[in-house]
Amino acid sequence: MKYPSDELREALAAEYALGTLQGRARRRFEHTLKHDPALRRHVAAWQARLDPLNDAVAPVAPPARVWHAIQRRIHPRTARRGLGAVWDSLGFWRGAAAASLAAAVILAAGLGSLSPEPTSMMVAVMTDDAAQPRLTVSWDSDERGDKRMRIRVLGHAEMAPDTAWELWMLPGGNRKPVSLGLITTHETQNLVLPRTVSTQVNAAWGLAMSVEPKGGSPTGLPTGPVLYKGQSTAI
Amino acid sequence: MGELMARCALRDAQAFAQLYRHTSGKLYAVALRILRREDWAEEVLQESFVNIWNHVGEYTAQKSAPMTWMTAIVRNRALDWLRRPNLEHGSEDYDLLLDAVPDPAPGLDAALQGRREARALADCLDVLSADQRQCITLAYVHGLSHGELAQHLQEPLGTVKTWIRRGLGKLKGCLERSNAT
Numbered sequence: 001m002k003y004p005s006d007e008l009r010e011a012l013a014a015e016y017a018l019g020t021l022q023g024r025a026r027r028r029f030e031h032t033l034k035h036d037p038a039l040r041r042h043v044a045a046w047q048a049r050l051d052p053l054n055d056a057v058a059p060v061a062p063p064a065r066v067w068h069a070i071q072r073r074i075h076p077r078t079a080r081r082g083l084g085a086v087w088d089s090l091g092f093w094r095g096a097a098a099a100s101l102a103a104a105v106i107l108a109a110g111l112g113s114l115s116p117e118p119t120s121m122m123v124a125v126m127t128d129d130a131a132q133p134r135l136t137v138s139w140d141s142d143e144r145g146d147k148r149m150r151i152r153v154l155g156h157a158e159m160a161p162d163t164a165w166e167l168w169m170l171p172g173g174n175r176k177p178v179s180l181g182l183i184t185t186h187e188t189q190n191l192v193l194p195r196t197v198s199t200q201v202n203a204a205w206g207l208a209m210s211v212e213p214k215g216g217s218p219t220g221l222p223t224g225p226v227l228y229k230g231q232s233t234a235i
Numbered sequence: 236m237g238e239l240m241a242r243c244a245l246r247d248a249q250a251f252a253q254l255y256r257h258t259s260g261k262l263y264a265v266a267l268r269i270l271r272r273e274d275w276a277e278e279v280l281q282e283s284f285v286n287i288w289n290h291v292g293e294y295t296a297q298k299s300a301p302m303t304w305m306t307a308i309v310r311n312r313a314l315d316w317l318r319r320p321n322l323e324h325g326s327e328d329y330d331l332l333l334d335a336v337p338d339p340a341p342g343l344d345a346a347l348q349g350r351r352e353a354r355a356l357a358d359c360l361d362v363l364s365a366d367q368r369q370c371i372t373l374a375y376v377h378g379l380s381h382g383e384l385a386q387h388l389q390e391p392l393g394t395v396k397t398w399i400r401r402g403l404g405k406l407k408g409c410l411e412r413s414n415a416t
Contacts, residue, residue, distance in 0.1 A: 014403040017307075019269075019314050020374050020381055044299045049410055051303045052353035053375050059260030060267060066277050067255060070284045075248065120246075141246050172292060203244045203292055233289050234246060 003032070009039055017046035074234060075120055124207045126230035134228045137167075137207055139193075141234055147198035149180070149191045157185045159211075166212045168222060169197055170229070172205030182216050183209070206231035236301040244292040251288055258302065259284070262309045269313040269378035279316050283309045314378055359409035367402030370395055 003009045015021040016029055033039055120142070126135040134157070139149045151167075159165060165184070168177035178197050183189060193201065208229035210222035217223050236257065242250030259280065266276040266283075286308055294304055360368050366388075373379045373387070381399070385392045 010407075011400060011403070014407070015399070018371065018374050018399070018403065019310060019378050020399060022318060022380055044303075047303050047307045048299055048352070049356065049406070050375055051300075051306065052350070052356045053372065054261070054265055054306055055350070055353050056376070057261065057264045057268060060264040061260050062263040062277060062280055066259070066263075066281050066284075069281045070255070070288075073281070073285045074251075074288050202246045205292055 010042055013039060013042035014046050017043055017050055121235050122202055122232050123235055124230040124232035126207060126209060126228035128228055133230075135209060135230075137230075137232075139201070141202050147193040147201065149193060151183055151189045151191055153185055153187050153189075159185050162214050163224070164212045164214050164216055165227075166210050166216050166222070167191065168208045168210065169201050169204045170206050170208055171200065171203075177208060177222055179217065179220065180207070182212075201232075202234075204232065240291055240294055240301050243288065244294070254287075255284060258305060261302075262305060265306055266309050266313045268376060269310065270317060271377075275316060276313075279309065279312045283312050286312070310378075317378055318380070355410060355413045359406050359413065362409050363402045363405055364398070366390075367398045367405070370398045371402050371406070374399065 003012065012021060012025075012029055016026065021029055033043065120140070121138055122141045123136065123138040125133050126137065127133050133154055135154065136152045137149050139147055149167075164182050167180040167183050169180055170177055178200070180193055180197060180201075181191050183191060206229060208222070208226050210217070210226045211224035212222070213224075236254075239250050239254045239257070243254060262283065263276060263280050266279045267273065270276045270279060283305070287305055290308075294301070299307075360372070363371070369388070370384050373384060379387060381392060381396055384390075384399075385395045388395065
């Protein structure tokens with residue numbers, strides 16, 4: 001949704017930060033925010049302007065059960081209750097395409113059977129332009145040792161002749177993508193990460209896959225169209 | 236705090252625990268003030284910290300102070316919670332709670348004498364009319380909607396909306412001038 005005037009954008013950003021933008025207007029605004037960095041800056045500026053109003057609030061210690069509940073949600077290892085717990089911790093995908101959720105479930109089901117003694121996991125559900133999940137990638141967030149990504153190609157995928165699929169880490173911010181290597185169209189596959197990137201991949205924003213000439217990108221950066229991408233998260 | 240956030244982005248669980256210790260009291264109080272029910276505030280705090288953990292990697296790209304960023308997450312969650320369509324509160328209870336909302340203005344001035352930004356905001360809130368000031372502080376501090384403000388202040392909805400819109404405009408102008416000096 002495009003808002004017609006700067007004045008309206010500014011006014012909506014102010015009321016959003018104040019909390020008085022509601023219902024459909026608020027949802028529409030939040031949707032626009034995702035793709036509109038300038039509007040996000042307006043909102044951040046208003047949040048900063050109004051923030052001192054919180055100075056008047058005296059802290060209140062929350063009950064310990066809140067922290068325990070947070071722990072259970074972010075470290076499935078300490079309190080794992082099968083698929084239910086994983087589903088819960090994937091709650092942040094609720095806002096994304098419903099289809100991604102389906103992929104997350106497939107993935108979660110796979111994880112359960114793969115790892116009898118689960119450590120903390122990272123996953124990325126990579127979607128195409130139509131927000132359809134196409135690839136899921138998961139790895140142990142443990143920083144030690146070699147890092148192996150498990151990749152699952154969803155549905156039927158075809159690679160054009162004389163091309164290659166290259167997987168990229170997107171560090172986030174303005175930093176350039178970093179190549180993780182080439183992948184195939186096989187339904188399940190593993191990719192061992194170069195040691196130089198294995199320590200950074202947990203903190204990266206997410207992953208992307210581009211179409212490159214046979215043998216991979218000649219420049220070290222994506223040269224072909226980015227077909228799929230997705231944000232990574234800990235489960 | 237920025238360093239703690241960076242370590243959280245690197246999935247450092249100890250840093251996250253430390254971040255929680257430093258900020259949860261304030262953030263819980265912010266949620267409590269908007270929701271006015273401890274069980275709801277606990278839920279919202281829990282959701283917010285899971286969200287913070289999952290999205291802390293995106294934080295560096297933002298241009299706001301860590302606490303402002305986290306407060307915004309908690310406030311948004313609390314407002315969403317308050318306005319979910321199937322909220323099971325009896326409307327009478329909520330009206331009673333609403334009646335109990337104090338006018339935030341008296342204690343606010345004293346609290347806003349701390350940091351420079353706070354003093355600037357206090358000065359600029361003084362430039363607004365009393366109605367504008369009351370609407371804006373009640374909306375922000377207690378999460379009141381336009382309709383709730385109209386009810387609380389016994390004024391027409393349109394009037395309340397105008398106060399807020401004009402008040403925010405004036406506030407921005409004033410803060411920009413005070414930043415420039």
